[in-house]
Amino acid sequence: MACLILLSVGILFNLFGCIGLIRLPDVYNRLQAATKCVTLGTCSILIGVLVHFGFNDAGVKAMVAIPILFFASTVAAHALIRGAYGFGIRLGDRSVKDDYKDAVK
Amino acid sequence: MRYLTLFILSLIMWLLLTFKLTIPNLIVGTVVAAITALIFARYFIRNVHKFLEPKRYFWLFVYFFVFLWACLKANIDVAYRVLHPAMPIRPGIVKVRTTLRSDFARTLLANSITMTPGTISVDIIGDDLYIHWIYVHSEDPEVYSSLILGQFEKYIKRIVE
Amino acid sequence: MISYLDIMLYVQIALSGICMYRIIRGPTIPDRMVGIDIFGILVVGICAIIAIETEKSYILDIGIAWIILSFIGTLTLAKYLSGKKINE
Numbered sequence: 001m002a003c004l005i006l007l008s009v010g011i012l013f014n015l016f017g018c019i020g021l022i023r024l025p026d027v028y029n030r031l032q033a034a035t036k037c038v039t040l041g042t043c044s045i046l047i048g049v050l051v052h053f054g055f056n057d058a059g060v061k062a063m064v065a066i067p068i069l070f071f072a073s074t075v076a077a078h079a080l081i082r083g084a085y086g087f088g089i090r091l092g093d094r095s096v097k098d099d100y101k102d103a104v105k
Numbered sequence: 106m107r108y109l110t111l112f113i114l115s116l117i118m119w120l121l122l123t124f125k126l127t128i129p130n131l132i133v134g135t136v137v138a139a140i141t142a143l144i145f146a147r148y149f150i151r152n153v154h155k156f157l158e159p160k161r162y163f164w165l166f167v168y169f170f171v172f173l174w175a176c177l178k179a180n181i182d183v184a185y186r187v188l189h190p191a192m193p194i195r196p197g198i199v200k201v202r203t204t205l206r207s208d209f210a211r212t213l214l215a216n217s218i219t220m221t222p223g224t225i226s227v228d229i230i231g232d233d234l235y236i237h238w239i240y241v242h243s244e245d246p247e248v249y250s251s252l253i254l255g256q257f258e259k260y261i262k263r264i265v266e
Numbered sequence: 267m268i269s270y271l272d273i274m275l276y277v278q279i280a281l282s283g284i285c286m287y288r289i290i291r292g293p294t295i296p297d298r299m300v301g302i303d304i305f306g307i308l309v310v311g312i313c314a315i316i317a318i319e320t321e322k323s324y325i326l327d328i329g330i331a332w333i334i335l336s337f338i339g340t341l342t343l344a345k346y347l348s349g350k351k352i353n354e
Binding site: 003004007008010011014015017018021022027030031034035038039041042045046048049052053056057058061062064065068069072073075076077079080082083084086087089 | 271277278284288296307308315317333348
C-alpha cells in the first residue's frame with residue numbers, strides 16, 4: 001500500500017514537470033521546472049520499488065540508482081543551461097536581471 | 106592512499122549492485138575494482154583522510170534531512186507556478202559570492218542549489234556563482250545571497266572542509 | 267482486468283509522449299535537448315514500474331545503465347551546443 005502511494009506521488013510530480021515543460025515560455029524556465037520535478041518524482045518511484053521489494057537485490061539496486069540519478073540529472077541540467085547561454089539564447093521577455101552577460105563578454 | 110580508498114569504494118559499489126557474497130563474485134569484483142582504481146584514482150579527491158572522521162558523517166546525515174525538506178518545498182513551489190493560470194514568474198540571472206574553497210564542496214553546493222526552490226546554477230567564475238532564478242524577489246545582493254545560499258554553505262563547510 | 271499498476275504505466279508512457287511533443291515542436295535546438303534529457307529520466311521510471319509488475323530485478327539494471335548513458339549523451343550534446351552560435 002505504501003508502495004502504491006509513493007508511486008502515485010512520483011507520477012504526480014512527473015506530471016507537474018511535464019506540464020511545466022509545455023507551458024513555460026523559454027528554455028531556462030522549462031529546464032528549471034522539468035529537472036526539479038522529474039528528478040524528485042523518479043526518486044519517489046524508486047523508493048516505492050525499495051519499499052515493495054524490501055532489502056534484497058532489487059531493492060538495493062533501486063537504492064543505488066537514487067544518488068546516481070540525482071548527480072547525473074543536476075550536472076546534465078547545469079551543462080545544458082550553460083550550453084544554451086553559450087549558443088546565444090537570450091533570456092525571455094519577462095526577465096528582469098542579467099548579471100551573467102557582463103561576465104561572459 | 107587515494108588508490109586504496111577508490112578501490113574500497115568501488116568494491117562496495119560492486120557488492121551492492123550484484124548482492125551475492127560468493128567466492129567467484131568476490132574475485133571478479135576485486136579485479137574490476139583494481140582496474141577502476143588504477144585508471145581513475147588520479148581524478149579522485151585529494152584529502153582522503155577526511156573519510157575516516159565520524160563527525161562528518163553525522164553532519165551529512167543532518168544535511169540530508171535539511172536538503173530533503175528544501176527539495177519538497179521546491180517541488181510544491183514549481184507546481185504552484187506551473188498550475189497558476191497567470192504563471193507568476195519573474196526570471197533573471199543573479200550573482201552570488203561563495204566562501205567555499207575546494208572543488209568538491211563547490212560542486213556539492215551547485216548541485217544543492219539546482220534542487221532548491223526556484224534556482225538553478227549556471228556557471229562558476231572565480232568565487233562567483235551565477236544563478237538563474239525563476240522569481241527574483243529583491244534586487245539587493247545581501248538579501249538574495251542569504252535567500253539562495255541559506256543554511257547550505259554552513260553544513261557543506263562542516264561536511265567537506 | 268487492468269490493475270492500478272497498469273494505469274500508472276500508461277500515464278508514465280503518456281508523459282513521455284508530452285516530452286516527445288517538446289522534442290518535435292521545440293522552437294530552438296536547446297529546447298529539444300531539454301526534452302531529450304527529461305525523456306531519459308522518465309524512461310527510468312517506466313523501467314522501475316515494469317520491475318514491480320514482473321518481479322524481475324534485472325530490469326532495474328537496465329534503468330541504471332540508461333541513467334548513465336543518457337547523462338553522457340546530454341553532456342555531449344551540451345558540449346556541441348556551446349561551440350556553436352545561433353546563426354550558424
